[in-house]
Amino acid sequence: MSSDGSMRYITISGFGAPEVMSVATRPKPKPGPGEVLVKVHAAGVNRPDVAQRQGNYPPPPGASPVMGLEIAGVIAEKGADVSDFEVGDAVCGLANGGGYAEYCLLPAAQTLRQPEGMDAVGAAALPETFFTVWANLFQMAGLTEGETVLVHGGTSGIGTTAIQLARAFGAEVFATAGSAEKCAACERLGAMAAINYREQDFVEIVKEKTGGRGVDVILDMVGASYFQRNLSALARDGCLSIIAFLGGAKAENVNLTPIMVKRLTVTGSTMRPRTEEEKRRIRDELAQQVWPRLEKGEIKPVVHKVLPFEEVVEAHKIMEEGHHIGKIILTFE
Structure with missing residues (x-):
């Protein structure tokens, strides 16, 4: 100064x-x-x-x-x-x-x-990532010990924070990332499985790893392009928490039936x-x-x-x- x-x-x-x-x-x-x-x-x-x-x-x-x-x-x-x-x-x-x-x-x-x-x-x-992850993953989505969570964008600032916090509080974590190097980084941070979204279908992998059940919570920064698949990947009484729209903000031709059949919650916020x-x-x-x-x-x-x-x-x-x-x-x- x-x-x-x-x-x-x-x-x-x-x-x-x-x-x-x-x-x-x-x-x-x-x-x-x-x-x-x-x-x-x-x-x-x-x-x-x-x-x-x-x-x-x-x-x-x-x-x-x-x-x-x-x-x-x-x-x-x-x-x-x-x-x-x-x-x-x-x-x-x-x-x-x-x-x-x-x-x-x-x-x-x-x-x-x-x-x-x-x-x-x-x-x-x-501050930005910890405030955001705590508010959306724990306060709003209610992630608790023993539950499963899917974190999209696992190597972003939000993603690296979410993986570590979820693991520290006793959740099992899946993460998506766009390369083998990024997937390896997610697993080093505590993800039990990292999914290369360029080569694998995260819905299939999550269902396979959870015995067909799906995950309890999804932390999503992609938005519209993942919305339908996120609903498919959630377990009964699961929660989708949306924090950004990197894949668009308007989802068209979406089948909302899973929300009712599986009693899903869809939430989101900006800080x-x-x-x-x-x-x-x-x-x-x-x-x-x-x-x-x-x-x-x-x-x-x-x-x-x-x-x-x-x-x-x-x-x-x-x-x-x-x-x-x-x-x-x-x-x-």
């Missing part, structure tokens, strides 16, 4: 390809009531950032127009009514926007201490529009139930690539190419 109170951040010249992004300067934000200002050491790159850059995911009213939804760093200032954290605390958190910058505002309700023994790069890989109180509840459960497992090394963030934030164009290209296994992180050191 310069001496005049400005900071560097990533701006876009217009919606489009990664090349629309560049480094610019703007005033450092000031924390309001219930907020902390974090000096950002690292920030995660996520699919919603790509969608925002392309003009398909506008920030909600009142949120920073700057991209970036998860950060880790040190609290530089805090606003009124913040009692859980102090200046100098090493934290990570789920931002409402503004993460691609040297300083970022975080609602205290969406802020967590960096897990003990973890650096900022590891901590920046946590950004949730209220601060909803995110606080997720934060509190993560702090109580997941952070101790991270500190013990039972669960580890999977980081594919670390780049200085000036190389954000390259980071987005890697994300769009889709060959990565785990998270892509920008550093501001």
Whole structure:
């Protein structure tokens, strides 16, 4: 940050390809009531950032127009009514926007201490995926010990998190991925079987591995193109949890009969529009139930690539190419 109170951040010249992004300067934000200002050491790159850059995911009213939804760093200032954290605390958190910058505002309700023994790069890989997986897989879909779950996109940031969390809490995990290398990575993370969707039918494999029963829960980021097959792969009383539409948002000519016959639940959510109180509840459960497992090394963030934030164009290209296994992180050191 310069001496005049400005900071560097990533701006876009217009919606489009990664090349629309560049480094610019703007005033450092000031924390309001219930907020902390974090000096950002690292920030995660996520699919919603790509969608925002392309003009398909506008920030909600009142949120920073700057991209970036998860950060880790040190609290530089805090606003009124913040009692859980102090200046100098090493934290990570789920931002409402503004993460691609040297300083970022975080609602205290969406802020967590960096897990003990973890650096900022590891901590920046946590918030977006852990909030999303916990809310959708555990709170909404109700995954419990002894159940089976199918995780699509097993080597994405969401996928690597979901496989590990599901295994840590006693579920049996199947995962899909697009290459032998990615399938092997899923199995190293704890999947009992990884299915190469380019060569195998995940419905057939799941049915075979479960004695024809199907899985209890599916975490899906593909959407329309998988909808019918997801219904087929679910067991009686199963739940399909949809978190993205990489394969389209509109499913046509779908047979809904399995929903009634098998008493299926179809649910889904997106994190950004949730209220601060909803995110606080997720934060509190993560702090109580997941952070101790991270500190013990039972669960580890999977980081594919670390780049200085000036190389954000390259980071987005890697994300769009889709060959990565785990998270892509920008550093501001």
